[in-house]
Amino acid sequence: MLTHAPEEPGVRRFEAEVASVDGRNVTLSETYFYAESGGQPADRGTLGGVPVADVQKGEEAVVHTLEEAPDFDVGDEVAGVVDDDFRTYCMRAHTASHVLYGAGRRLLDDLGYGGFDIGEEKVRVDFATATDIDDEVVVELERLTNRAVWDSREVTWEEVPAEEATARDDVAFNTKTEEGVMADADAVRLVDIDGWDVAACGGTHVSNTSEIGPVTVVGRSNPGEGLTRVEFAVGPSGVERRADVHRAALDASRELGTAVEDVGEAAAELRAEKESLESDLRELESDLIEGKLAELDAVERDGATWRVGVVDEFGPNDVGEAAKDAVADGEDVVVAVGGGDSPFVVVAAAEDADANAGDVVSDLTDEFGGGGGGGAAFAQGGGLDAAPEDVVARVRDGE
Numbered sequence: 001m002l003t004h005a006p007e008e009p010g011v012r013r014f015e016a017e018v019a020s021v022d023g024r025n026v027t028l029s030e031t032y033f034y035a036e037s038g039g040q041p042a043d044r045g046t047l048g049g050v051p052v053a054d055v056q057k058g059e060e061a062v063v064h065t066l067e068e069a070p071d072f073d074v075g076d077e078v079a080g081v082v083d084d085d086f087r088t089y090c091m092r093a094h095t096a097s098h099v100l101y102g103a104g105r106r107l108l109d110d111l112g113y114g115g116f117d118i119g120e121e122k123v124r125v126d127f128a129t130a131t132d133i134d135d136e137v138v139v140e141l142e143r144l145t146n147r148a149v150w151d152s153r154e155v156t157w158e159e160v161p162a163e164e165a166t167a168r169d170d171v172a173f174n175t176k177t178e179e180g181v182m183a184d185a186d187a188v189r190l191v192d193i194d195g196w197d198v199a200a201c202g203g204t205h206v207s208n209t210s211e212i213g214p215v216t217v218v219g220r221s222n223p224g225e226g227l228t229r230v231e232f233a234v235g236p237s238g239v240e241r242r243a244d245v246h247r248a249a250l251d252a253s254r255e256l257g258t259a260v261e262d263v264g265e266a267a268a269e270l271r272a273e274k275e276s277l278e279s280d281l282r283e284l285e286s287d288l289i290e291g292k293l294a295e296l297d298a299v300e301r302d303g304a305t306w307r308v309g310v311v312d313e314f315g316p317n318d319v320g321e322a323a324k325d326a327v328a329d330g331e332d333v334v335v336a337v338g339g340g341d342s343p344f345v346v347v348a349a350a351e352d353a354d355a356n357a358g359d360v361v362s363d364l365t366d367e368f369g370g371g372g373g374g375g376a377a378f379a380q381g382g383g384l385d386a387a388p389e390d391v392v393a394r395v396r397d398g399e
């Protein structure tokens with residue numbers, strides 16, 4: 001037995017004999033400190049009054065690394081104090097991961113254990129599953145988890161022969177922890193949440209699911225092929241997150257003028273309406289520009305009618321599309337010059353108009369600078385260093 005922590009997770013204070021001291025590293029006759037393992041971080045606390053910086057499994061015993069070299073020696077009796085807040089948080093978070101996995105058993109196909117890790121603010125569980133864990137599934141996982149917490153299910157643990165544990169197909173293996181457990185003994189610790197989940201696990205757990213408190217799913221991602229990572233929070237950060245989401249939902253409900261339950265539908269309707277209005281606006285703008293193009297001065301050249309002039313207030317893309325439409329609707333050649341800080345020109349020419357849009361733009365950029373290009377039917381240029389009227393004059397005079 002390396003540590004009593006998984007067996008008796010409620011113990012926070014103990015006395016033990018110092019077995020070895022090597023600089024800041026100390027081993028004891030026995031310990032209740034949990035050594036980092038299987039995704040659960042090392043306990044914090046003090047040994048003989050000295051803060052414990054890290055706890056790791058050694059070859060023969062648990063190694064406590066203190067923040068400074070202790071003044072006690074081998075053979076001394078020392079008091080160990082396991083930090084209550086952090087251990088309690090780890091027990092709650094760890095047991096919550098088993099409850100979440102149990103919820104996964106009820107919702108996910110071909111479920112396998114992908115990994116687990118307790119962080120300061122959140123906990124992650126990796127599900128190996130063929131099921132696509134979308135928003136709906138995440139919400140259902142959270143709902144079932146909190147329901148199992150509320151149901152106050154008993155949590156018990158016992159050591160069973162390794163063969164017996166591996167023969168059972170209802171046991172989930174926390175593989176990282178299991179490796180450690182299986183390596184030193186022929187026994188495996190099974191953690192049983194009454195009627196909900198059985199897992200082989202060497203961590204510390206609460207004895208009833210009601211001790212976990214609210215569980216809040218905070219994220220989901222895909223760390224690898226066939227794996228879905230679900231992140232959740234217990235304790236204050238989970239409670240804060242819940243309040244944030246609730247506040248946001250009520251804000252949205254107020255702005256949309258609908259019940260919280262209908263916010264999604266109302267937002268979807270609003271978005272569809274916005275897209276429809278934008279489409280109408282684009283059409284109206286296009287008609288407006290085409291109208292302006294049709295009113296441009298006509299210049300007769302080589303038997304074709306050129307519409308040449310300044311079109312303000314619109315961007316080159318909108319004007320360009322309208323010019324193409326105008327040609328498609330019967331105009332011979334359209335040359336529209338845009339004003340503003342960066343004058344541009346668009347040219348559209350009908351196939352039988354004996355005019356080359358690209359040549360017109362080249363001539364203008366040669367004369368006024370800027371750049372651009374295009375083919376015989378359509379071309380555009382920008383960054384012309386001239387007043388729009390001067391550009392128009394150049395085209396009209398054909399010089």
Ligand SMILES: [Zn+2]
Pocket residue numbers: 094095098174191201202203204205
């Ligand atoms: Zn566990």
